[in-house]
Amino acid sequence: MKLIVTGGAGFIGSNLVLHLHENYPDLQILNIDKLTYASDTGYLKSIKNSKRYHFSKIDLVDRKAVRDVVQRWQPDGVFHLAAESHVDNSIKGPEPFVLSNVVGTFNILEECRQLWHEQEGKTKSGNHLPKDSVKRFLHVSTDEVYGTLGDDGLFSEETPYAPNSPYSASKAGSDFLVRSYYHTYGMNVVITNCSNNYGPHQHDEKLIPTVIRHALSSEPIPVYGKGDNVRDWLFVTDHCEALTKVFFDGKDGEQYNIGGDNEWKNLDLVRQICDILNEEVGEGPDGDYKNLISFVTDRPGHDYRYAIDASKIKKKLKWKPSKDFKEMLRTTIQWYIERYKVKA
Numbered sequence: 001m002k003l004i005v006t007g008g009a010g011f012i013g014s015n016l017v018l019h020l021h022e023n024y025p026d027l028q029i030l031n032i033d034k035l036t037y038a039s040d041t042g043y044l045k046s047i048k049n050s051k052r053y054h055f056s057k058i059d060l061v062d063r064k065a066v067r068d069v070v071q072r073w074q075p076d077g078v079f080h081l082a083a084e085s086h087v088d089n090s091i092k093g094p095e096p097f098v099l100s101n102v103v104g105t106f107n108i109l110e111e112c113r114q115l116w117h118e119q120e121g122k123t124k125s126g127n128h129l130p131k132d133s134v135k136r137f138l139h140v141s142t143d144e145v146y147g148t149l150g151d152d153g154l155f156s157e158e159t160p161y162a163p164n165s166p167y168s169a170s171k172a173g174s175d176f177l178v179r180s181y182y183h184t185y186g187m188n189v190v191i192t193n194c195s196n197n198y199g200p201h202q203h204d205e206k207l208i209p210t211v212i213r214h215a216l217s218s219e220p221i222p223v224y225g226k227g228d229n230v231r232d233w234l235f236v237t238d239h240c241e242a243l244t245k246v247f248f249d250g251k252d253g254e255q256y257n258i259g260g261d262n263e264w265k266n267l268d269l270v271r272q273i274c275d276i277l278n279e280e281v282g283e284g285p286d287g288d289y290k291n292l293i294s295f296v297t298d299r300p301g302h303d304y305r306y307a308i309d310a311s312k313i314k315k316k317l318k319w320k321p322s323k324d325f326k327e328m329l330r331t332t333i334q335w336y337i338e339r340y341k342v343k344a
């Protein structure tokens, strides 16, 4: 089976490519990625020379480039992860988010639809792909499309969309486009909405790497507002396992929420990271890295709480988060300690 993974040089994409390569020896994987500032192919060096792994530098906004690669590779399936992903950047400059996340999703979706129509033929009713089409497009999205929660409740697949940042709005737009291809063209699509991921290979700009980097260089550790915002954290390989479950076993046209049942206030998460750093590298300034915590002006439109009801994927696809948070947080921190040591 021939797959395309888009955004495979990013945080989740590179972990997913390694996961697919290791666990599915029959797959041929083509990673297509624009290689933005957020990417790093170094994490994939262990499979660089594998006959089952291929890479092509493509900007999904370039329709012709997307058409050429889809026609040349003839994928049986797509894991679509490529996106501009940092909320703060979307506030400073939303345009790349609209281009990569909405237009880019349209280009790869539409080129796959055209290819699969050519390969499998149109049905009598015109636009719909044959019912037994095995080609599948998995669109990877976020829980941020649902907006914000108060202290109670969880996001389910039925929660109405209410995105509050240009990032989440662009992801919501792409989710709707993918959904429409199921209803309009009968295309075999599945959509996932996952909570915050953590783990090795996340870009320096994100919360956990930022805390570790600032702590290790004895700089103030920035925490938005009072640090009250709540996020549900999932280890990245648990997300990768959920994505493969949905890709291979999910029902076409369906949406699946993925989460870690693991809510933390930002301030409590930052404190835990500092405690682990105190143990791993010796006590920080004035005997404790927590002394570096510094509250900064809150992000505009900052959603208060995200929390996922993942009962559908647990029940229907027998997936559940398998990694222990405290253990994997320590493993993640150890990875960044090594990374920042090498960079220093």
Ligand SMILES: NC(=O)c1ccc[n+]([C@@H]2O[C@H](COP(=O)([O-])OP(=O)(O)OC[C@H]3O[C@@H](n4cnc5c(N)ncnc54)[C@H](O)[C@@H]3O)[C@@H](O)[C@H]2O)c1
Binding pocket: 006, 007, 008, 009, 010, 011, 012, 013, 032, 033, 034, 035, 036, 037, 038, 039, 040, 058, 059, 060, 061, 080, 081, 082, 083, 084, 085, 086, 099, 100, 104, 140, 141, 142, 143, 171, 193, 194, 195, 196, 197, 198, 202, 203
């Ligand atoms: N990180 C999270 O916590 C999280 C949670 C839920 C969902 N998601 C979703 O998962 C996906 C991956 O997130 P991530 O954290 O790995 O992001 P990332 O920023 O680490 O990686 C994104 C990758 O996409 C590539 N890319 C961006 N624009 C492109 C374009 N126009 N053409 C081709 N490639 C392009 C980048 O070069 C990069 O390698 C995104 O769609 C994101 O919305 C992320």
